[in-house]
Amino acid sequence: MRKIGLLIELKEGALKAANMGMITAAVKKGHELFAIMMETGMPGVRKELARFGVNHIVTVQMNRPDWHPTRWARAVVTVLKSLDIHTLMGLTSAQGKDLLPRIAAILDAPLVMDCVHVDIGKQTAKTSQYSGKTMATFHLTGETVLYGMRPNAIPAVVHPTTPHIIEQIIDVPEDSDLHVLEVVPGESDTQNLSEAHVIVSGGRGMKDKENFKILFACARSIGEAAVGASRVAVDAGWVPYAMQVGQTGTKVNPKVYIACGISGSIQHLAGMKTSGLIIAINTDANAAILAHSDYYVIGDLFDILPALTHGLEKNRGQDYRK
Ligand SMILES: Cc1cc2nc3c(=O)[nH]c(=O)nc-3n(C[C@H](O)[C@H](O)[C@H](O)COP(=O)(O)OP(=O)(O)OC[C@H]3O[C@@H](n4cnc5c(N)ncnc54)[C@H](O)[C@@H]3O)c2cc1C
Incomplete structure (x- = not known):
């Protein structure tokens, strides 16, 4: 024992x-x-x-x-x-x-x-x-x-x-070498990536910061979903580092991972390929992410994501975590 x-x-x-x-x-x-x-x-x-x-x-x-x-x-x-x-x-x-x-x-x-x-x-x-x-x-x-x-x-x-x-x-004595001055909550208004059951992620294909609101809208329509990103989106300053998925970001293991405008680099895959179900939306039929996806859509995310959000909103109340 x-x-x-x-x-x-x-x-x-x-x-x-x-x-x-x-x-x-x-x-x-x-x-x-x-x-x-x-x-x-x-x-x-x-x-x-x-x-x-x-x-x-x-x-x-x-x-x-x-x-x-x-x-x-x-x-x-x-x-x-x-x-x-x-x-x-x-x-x-x-x-x-x-x-x-x-x-x-x-x-x-x-x-x-x-x-x-x-x-x-x-x-x-x-x-x-x-x-x-x-x-x-x-x-x-x-x-x-x-x-x-x-x-x-x-x-x-x-x-x-x-x-x-x-x-x-x-009674633990004070540490003279390390002082916590302030604890600042992350900028992301989504739930913690590593614990999310569903993640909707965006990459370079999102084109700019403003467009991430399409992903947040989609996540909200799912319910308890988090929004993630590739390193390109983080390096461009579109979203905070806390949202980066991958080798040098957060390793995630959700039930569903939706990769939008993400090519599927080895470093990105390192952080999400153990997800239960991977869905990709990409304009490039040769993008590496497709080979790792259970389902994919070849098409423009700016057409597909709003349609997906609309469909999910129509079916609100459905528990996608099951
Ligand atoms: C040491 C090291 C560590 C790294 N760590 C990480 C990491 O932790 N996480 C990470 O993500 N990367 C990491 N990278 C970077 C990685 O190598 C890639 O550069 C990065 O993952 C690419 O991001 P992306 O897929 O968004 O961009 P891209 O590779 O440029 O892909 C963009 C994709 O969007 C598609 N697209 C474009 N427009 C649309 C549209 N309108 N609709 C649909 N699809 C569209 C394109 O077809 C393309 O497939 C690391 C690199 C190094 C060297």
Whole structure:
């Protein structure tokens, strides 16, 4: 039997949906799951964690609870040591990318980020390599190991439990080397790319910044969809970097990815080719993206996207996440 720590992430007090897949990845007969909460969530959060199979909910109260990567990392290490936990899972999210490597460094423990599968018993983790050209399975050695799960990689399965609550009060000293001056929310008004179930992305074919409103309109007509972009669109200043999908942007794993005016460079594919269903809209019948698409339309996105948005709006209420 193993004790597994799960670093839970919240957004505005609510559980991020990606936590549930991470919990499912850890649920196995005999393992004892500890959901570690660095922030106080909304009232329904504990119930939701119980629905997916955690055995303990560890609520961490710090002398200074506001986000601070080094203080939080030291607080998580304190929790792990006090509960004798040697396996930690988190999300490969913006917060996870900041926190997990720091925790691994303090513990001098191996960490694999962006895992799409883990075998906790064998201490192996599967992740993509070389811009997504290959998948590799790593064997982690040592008593303490860490995994950063790719959001949405594992479908969540309900597994009800009645968790115990463990309250930890931790006094972490101030960090004189790193001060968080301000936390500024991203410019994008869409939901987080790495957690979105549907992404509508635009590339050079969008032609300018203004035209991205066509993509936002399409995303709104779908419902809970995010808008992404190729690097060309980001480098041109049309959209913020937070929206870039790809090797040097965000790696995404939605159920549906709609690539509009994107050619399908190897660097873009590296960030989205594991999507459940890929749809491309492109004027070029030889664009590389088409070979990676489940469906494609050869045509002008300025004709097709408004028609698609119109059709989706007519069928509002349909749940496209299923
Ligand atoms: C080290 C490195 C890292 C990189 N990281 C990333 C990354 O993270 N993400 C990323 O995206 N790129 C990345 N790139 C850049 C990458 O190589 C490509 O340059 C980029 O992905 C191309 O973007 P694009 O598909 O929008 O543009 P293009 O390749 O120029 O393609 C535009 C497409 O739009 C189509 N089109 C034009 N007009 C229309 C229209 N009206 N309707 C429909 N289709 C139309 C064209 O047929 C074409 O296929 C990286 C490059 C390097 C060297």
